[in-house]
Amino acid sequence: MTFSLFFQSLINGLNQGAIYALIALGYTMVYGIIRMINFAHGDFIMIGAYTLFYTIPMMIHAGMPAWISVFLAVVICAAVGVLVEVIAYKPVRRAGSMSALITALAMSLFLENLAMVLFGAKPHNVQKIFDLPSVNVLGVALPLNVILTIGIGVVMMACLQIFIKSTKIGKAMRAVPQDRDASILAGINVNKVITMTFAIGSALAAVAALMYCAKYPRVTNDMGSMMGLKAFIAAVLGGIGVIPGAMLGGILVGLIEIYVKLFAPGWYEAITYGILIVILLVKPSGILGKNVGEKV
Amino acid sequence: MKKRLLPVTLITALTAAFLAGCGSSAQQSAAGGSTAAASSAATQDASATQDASSTQADASAPEGGDGKTIKIGAYGPITGGSAVYGEGAQNAIAMAVEEINDGDSGYKVEIVNGGKIVDDGGDAKQAINAYNSLMKEGPSAIVGSFFSSVTLPVAEQASKDNMLLLATGATNKDVTLKGSTIFRNCFIDPYQGKMAAQFAKEKGWTKAAVIYAKDDDYSNGLKDAFIENAEANGIEVVYVGECTTKDTDFSSQTSQVVAKGADFLFYPAFLDTVPLLVGAARDAGFDGAVMGGDGWDGTDTAGFEDNFENCYFTNHYSSEDTAPAVVNFVSKYTEKYGTESLNACAALYYDAIYMLVEAAKNSGASDTVSLVNGMTGMTFTGVGGTFTMDENGDPEKSVAINTFEGGKVKWLMTLSPEGTKE
């Protein structure tokens, strides 16, 4: 394998990994605060992507750069996230994590099939969002999209960290998973905190949708489920509930996938899932996570 | 409790076996369950004496023993990712039926299930149910479907039931091998792969790369045929890459294509992922030709127009072909239904109905056995050109090669086994 192929694969891996990282950010944030795997997260991204599909032409028509449409997507995704939470997740919150998981799965199926009914099952092509050139580095093409995606990811991550650590709401968000009853006693409106978390997580999904569509300009109704799963693997690998872990996990999963594709292209999915199994068995808290024991 | 588990289970199992034995001997005349009901239905049809009181009888067309009405059942992908194919098929069938019933061929066509195609959703499980639901209407022939993975189980069952199945687009070579009553009106995968290799040779490309979808019959079939024929034609296959039908990222495979210095990339997959692959290939710096099979028909090139320069695909027909049959079909279809669902699937289903009428004319009757006789070895001219059915029930057809200009499909040439033909 030549050096240029190796380096090109590195770039490809970073590119893909950056997108996984963005998706994983939303996942890990919701899990970190509500301790619930939001199966439907990938489908929020799908909704964001469809929104972009419809709004980008409008933006271009109005003479504005295409990426402005992400703001509308953020609003819509956040609205959908809050709606799903209020209608489906809140009633089953008390019933235990089993019911929550099933409800999340059901919402995921619902959103996917609703999209199919509304938009048809045929894939749609999204118009080019960023017309960034490719820089030639060491003989391989480095699309500046990659740098942009990673940059956005780092910025989001930093903002989230600051938000969680410094603001009052952020502190409330940290308190709720630690001890829900104590939080209520301390005067925190748990419901509001959870709703806010979903809103932020879904907004992140919209940003992830933007960068995803920049690289893979195609939306279908079933793009969410596998994407969500891969992002979940990334989040777990990096440490679920830990925000920098999402970035780390995402990049790692992206790199591993691309490199495995070089050698054993038929097996790369198996390897990715294998990583998940190994991590969950060996160190469930992930690379950056802390091991919290189970209270009896 | 546990002590009783064993004896009770044994007794239950033994009794079950005994009764199953009784049940199956009682149905020996029913021949292993499902076939008898169907074959008795088929023989009922063959004698062309329809029970006036039989349920599901269509009120519209004249029933009964005149042998001039061909009852056809059709199934296809109405829902699912390829719904645009199903839509084309439905429209084309409606158009064909109207033309034939108004015409003077001496035969009338009746599509069971109220003239509608039964949906198979592109899924094999649904297809078997679709087939069974068609069979209960007592057709003389069944038309469909476009996908091989869907048609294979149906062909197996149709062969058992001695029902004529005319596959419209299923290109896997095993389909017609299931029985002598199974035909198809499209070329087969090995043939498409061979034609692609021939095209590459005529264009003078020497280093080919292939990326195929591992979990799809169609992709596998074309890839095998292409590689075999490329090597026979003196083209070096420098890279064979795998992907799956659900993949979206092709950066790894396309980087390797570029690294190996190929000047031609063969990507025999379905329309959904084509824009992504072509985009990825161009991004990776591949300027050579990219080619696919009939699965590329209907690809949405919006937003990718420049990437699709120097791209080609083989197809069953081209809407710009100047042959009179094609012009007639295209203009009539566009007038009635527009161009969105005008695709090869529509053309194939359209031809299929006409082929059955031709088979009836050849044999003089419209029941299944006669239709099979009439179709064996038949020569037919339609939208797909002129072709003859070979001993397996496959047609020997020419292949249309299309390319893209400004994102729109343009007909480049028609290739027949003997060489280029404009």
Place this chain on the structure above:
Amino acid sequence: MEKRFKVSYFLNFLGVLAVFFLFVMLFENNAFGRSTQYIKGISTTACYTIIMVASLNLVVGCMGEFSLGHAGFVSVGAYASAIVSNGLTGKGLPDIALFLVALLAGGIAAGLTGVLVGIPALRLRGDYLAIVTIAFAEIIRVLFCNLSITGGGKTMSGIIKLSNFYWSFWIMVVCITVMYMYVRSRFGRTVKAIREDYIAASASGINVTYYKVLTFTVAAFFAGIGGGVYAHYMTAMIPTNFNFMYSAELLSEVIIGGIGSITGSIIGASFLSSLPEMMRQFSQYRMLAYSVVLVLVMIFKPGGIFGAWEFSLIRVYERLTGRKGGWEKSRKKTEGGV
């Protein structure tokens, strides 16, 4: 065994026999006319779906854990049985023997897979277990895509069509009976105890891992048998048939039918597998409707429509004859609920 149990089993057996003869009469006398093959096809589909759904219910209801990778076990059973039947055909075995041997091979293969998956996976619980089962199912699918004996990603066709309705019906009856007995047996009760309070069960000396893996394996075994019936009915299959969507569908059917209720599984599975046919015009909305029903069920009736309730012929009999509690004349009334 107490007399009540014996009577109960006998009654159930009579009930099943009655249902079977009803079907035989309907089909043999061509009661559905030309639709006979169609209805038979749907009924066979219902049979194998019932086996699959009931086996998943063992995991979900009895063990209280979610497995979102059940399609993986089904696929192992389907492919294993297809390979065995293709290999043994023409060797002079009568069809029924060929079928049973193939099914057993499928079941055993799936059971072994269940052990292999269960041992690592069942150390996790809740959300993580669900995700890990998805991962394992996907790995199994990729495995089949890469093996040439299963067609290597292409459709494996040419499987002998051995699944006719009558055999499938009785195979389903036997499977359900065994599963039912497992749930009512000492094993089943132990697993339920683990479900209720994992720590207490473990503290009272139960080898939790053993029982969990055992239940998982039994569930996988029956899933494999269901897969075998499926393979010999469809005669052709491709690894993508057994994807996550299929697992999700099976799980939905379990939950809608009733977690822990085998009756619920039977009714739910037969209803939901024939529903697509009855509602052909609405096939696009099928999964949409499933998901809505699922959400509604989770909100309003989290145990599923039937909950843990089981239909019992003996209760009907008791009500008719007023025999309740009067079975044992000389012994004290025992608890032992059936």
